[in-house]
Amino acid sequence: MGLGGVLEDWRRDPSRTLRLEQDYARSLPFSLRPYGHWLSHAREFGELKVGLWTVPGSPSVALVSWKAFPGMGTRVSHLFVDSPAPSPTLLSDILAVLSEREGPVFALTDLLAGLSPEEVRPLLQEMGYVHFEHVDTVFPSGKPLPPVPTTGHWSFRSIAPSDEAVLVEISCRAYAGYEEQLMWPTLDLRRDLMDYVRDSLSGGEEKLILGASLLAFAGEVPVGYILSSLPSNGNPYVASVQVDPAFQGQGVGRALLLQVLSELRALYPAQDVGLTYVRQNVRGRALYESVGFEPLPAEQRRTAGSWLSRKALASLPQSSVKPGWGENGE
Numbered sequence: 001m002g003l004g005g006v007l008e009d010w011r012r013d014p015s016r017t018l019r020l021e022q023d024y025a026r027s028l029p030f031s032l033r034p035y036g037h038w039l040s041h042a043r044e045f046g047e048l049k050v051g052l053w054t055v056p057g058s059p060s061v062a063l064v065s066w067k068a069f070p071g072m073g074t075r076v077s078h079l080f081v082d083s084p085a086p087s088p089t090l091l092s093d094i095l096a097v098l099s100e101r102e103g104p105v106f107a108l109t110d111l112l113a114g115l116s117p118e119e120v121r122p123l124l125q126e127m128g129y130v131h132f133e134h135v136d137t138v139f140p141s142g143k144p145l146p147p148v149p150t151t152g153h154w155s156f157r158s159i160a161p162s163d164e165a166v167l168v169e170i171s172c173r174a175y176a177g178y179e180e181q182l183m184w185p186t187l188d189l190r191r192d193l194m195d196y197v198r199d200s201l202s203g204g205e206e207k208l209i210l211g212a213s214l215l216a217f218a219g220e221v222p223v224g225y226i227l228s229s230l231p232s233n234g235n236p237y238v239a240s241v242q243v244d245p246a247f248q249g250q251g252v253g254r255a256l257l258l259q260v261l262s263e264l265r266a267l268y269p270a271q272d273v274g275l276t277y278v279r280q281n282v283r284g285r286a287l288y289e290s291v292g293f294e295p296l297p298a299e300q301r302r303t304a305g306s307w308l309s310r311k312a313l314a315s316l317p318q319s320s321v322k323p324g325w326g327e328n329g330e
Ligand SMILES: CC(C)(COP(=O)(O)OP(=O)(O)OC[C@H]1O[C@@H](n2cnc3c(N)ncnc32)[C@H](O)[C@@H]1OP(=O)(O)O)[C@@H](O)C(=O)NCCC(=O)NCCS
Pocket: 174, 175, 178, 240, 241, 242, 243, 244, 247, 248, 249, 250, 251, 252, 253, 254, 255, 276, 277, 278, 281, 282, 283, 284, 286, 287, 290
């Protein structure tokens, strides 16, 4: 069903709003991953709302879905514009109203269907949003695997759920001073990382591959780790690569990654191994490219990028939720 059809349906029966996200997810050429751990420290997830934006006398119509996190702000999940002459000012108008009524829009997807990215980009940048492009890569199943370097004095062992505290500590150190490259909005990095590690170790939505999730040691000291998971598409996925800064640049990241790849090759010989990073992450990118990960063609991208405004997040407004917006097409 195209946008027009879904909108018509919605006009006829607004009670369907919560199912709209599902409808769209099916009609899009890529999967929309829920950002489950975003703002996970808030615990109580914001409520999903869907609104229709119309301007009197204008044929333009936009469908917006967002989550309002009371006391924190708003994350726009989807925006679909149906207009004979789409204008980026439509976007700034929508963001202004959402920010005023629901709290500052701190994040929005870059899937702004119906608006041209070339027009949207300068507008959002001017408003203080930073773009995070998620680079989806794979290590192809048929590609020869580089050998694990033997020069470093690292040892590896499989991660166990009892390693949670160690993983959190390494993650906190790895991300310290690195916040500008964080693609998720964070108010409490340790809490976010704790949630992430805990979710991952408990299986979460995607199954952790324990045999290919490794902790690296220099002697007795844990210095880095990698988590691998098995998403529902059946292709193993390298989900988290972290090295303690005190041990970075010494080869542990490369050795760990190659060891994990060799474990995954043994477990899933016919499967490509996926890995996603954000383009800002120059160190990660250099590592993944040098090991042999290849970017997926645009049509096979699995994840969408995002825009983030730390300024909006920093303002931390009190809840200003005013329900009802969009119900009568205002
Ligand atoms: C990315 C990261 C895991 C690399 O680990 P590392 O142990 O420092 O990496 P290595 O010493 O094995 O280096 C491997 C390659 O990474 C790249 N690299 C490492 N440090 C780099 C730096 N400061 N600048 C640019 N490239 C760098 C290089 O390509 C390097 O290969 P080379 O030594 O032949 O030039 C580490 O920097 C880290 O934990 N960063 C913070 C968390 C993070 O961003 N994780 C990845 C999320 S997708």
